[in-house]
Amino acid sequence: MPLLLALVTLALLACGLAFDLGQWTRCVPIPPQMGVCRDLGYTEMRLPNLLGHGSLEAVPSSEDWRPLLDAGCHAQARDFLCALIAPMCLDTFVQPCHSLCVAVRDSCAPVLACQGHAWPEALDCDRFPAQEEMCLPPVPKYDSPFSKGLPQPACQHCPTVEELPSLRSVLDALCLNDFAVKAKLHRRRSPWKETEFEVEGRVEFVRQGPLLPYDTQSLLRRWLLLNLSCARLLVRPGRAQLYLLTGGARPDGSLALARLFPWHKRDANIAHAARKWKHHKC
Numbered sequence: 001m002p003l004l005l006a007l008v009t010l011a012l013l014a015c016g017l018a019f020d021l022g023q024w025t026r027c028v029p030i031p032p033q034m035g036v037c038r039d040l041g042y043t044e045m046r047l048p049n050l051l052g053h054g055s056l057e058a059v060p061s062s063e064d065w066r067p068l069l070d071a072g073c074h075a076q077a078r079d080f081l082c083a084l085i086a087p088m089c090l091d092t093f094v095q096p097c098h099s100l101c102v103a104v105r106d107s108c109a110p111v112l113a114c115q116g117h118a119w120p121e122a123l124d125c126d127r128f129p130a131q132e133e134m135c136l137p138p139v140p141k142y143d144s145p146f147s148k149g150l151p152q153p154a155c156q157h158c159p160t161v162e163e164l165p166s167l168r169s170v171l172d173a174l175c176l177n178d179f180a181v182k183a184k185l186h187r188r189r190s191p192w193k194e195t196e197f198e199v200e201g202r203v204e205f206v207r208q209g210p211l212l213p214y215d216t217q218s219l220l221r222r223w224l225l226l227n228l229s230c231a232r233l234l235v236r237p238g239r240a241q242l243y244l245l246t247g248g249a250r251p252d253g254s255l256a257l258a259r260l261f262p263w264h265k266r267d268a269n270i271a272h273a274a275r276k277w278k279h280h281k282c
């Protein structure tokens with residue numbers, strides 16, 4: 001079996017080099033700049049990696065991928081990327097399967113596109129083997145219809161922020177949009193090695209609309225991570241900021257934010273509108 005595996009793997013290596021793994025490759029500890037791949041349960045990686053980087057200096061920092069991974073586009077996105085840039089130090093290379101690549105690409109390419117990048121050439125799924133048993137396959141539980149059915153954040157222009165709104169203006173936003181939530185948005189001062197944006201504490205519904213109670217916090221977080229330049233405009237680093245966020249469903253089912261109201265303590269109109277809303281006639 002190991003021989004067969006080795007033969008198949010050799011046949012699959014894009015360059016077609018029939019090399020002896022021991023002689024032509026080496027194992028090195030996964031360095032700190034590859035932090036994203038460090039907590040996958042192995043500590044050593046093989047060089048050259050499956051993208052052909054021969055030295056650690058040549059390997060792009062895995063931090064480059066953090067915004068994509070943090071956006072939570074696919075549960076196996078990290079396994080997929082790390083199998084390529086920091087392959088486990090076994091006596092053979094285990095490539096991601098074509099099917100895993102397609103699954104990750106289909107859910108992550110839209111996120112990359114929203115961040116202004118095309119799906120990288122180096123990750124072209126046609127490069128990867130179709131034999132499920134000789135490669136890293138997709139894990140079926142990750143694409144259950146349940147997780148697929150969850151609403152996804154929309155890639156959109158940055159919503160408008162209205163400081164110190166009038167009562168009228170908040171009530172109008174509540175009437176015109178499908179949902180409204182009260183949420184605390186937090187931006188870390190030094191996001192290195194950590195997700196830059198979080199939604200702190202519980203999200204409160206003013207108007208629930210299409211939002212799912214158990215997924216809203218995660219949805220808002222994914223929304224922030226989808227367009228970091230927009231999120232950075234909306235949230236200052238440091239203390240979490242309370243917002244009333246309104247938005248609606250798009251025809252494709254994704255959820256877009258529309259008008260945002262910073263909810264300051266001194267600002268009575270938002271609290272008033274949120275209370276009045278239940279009995280308000282739009």
Ligand SMILES: *[C@@H]1O[C@H](CO)[C@@H](O)[C@H](O)[C@H]1NC(C)=O
Binds near residue numbers: 114158227229
């Ligand atoms: C992301 O946000 C920036 C800043 O507001 C905006 O200019 C850009 O259009 C947004 N990206 C997309 C894809 O909408």
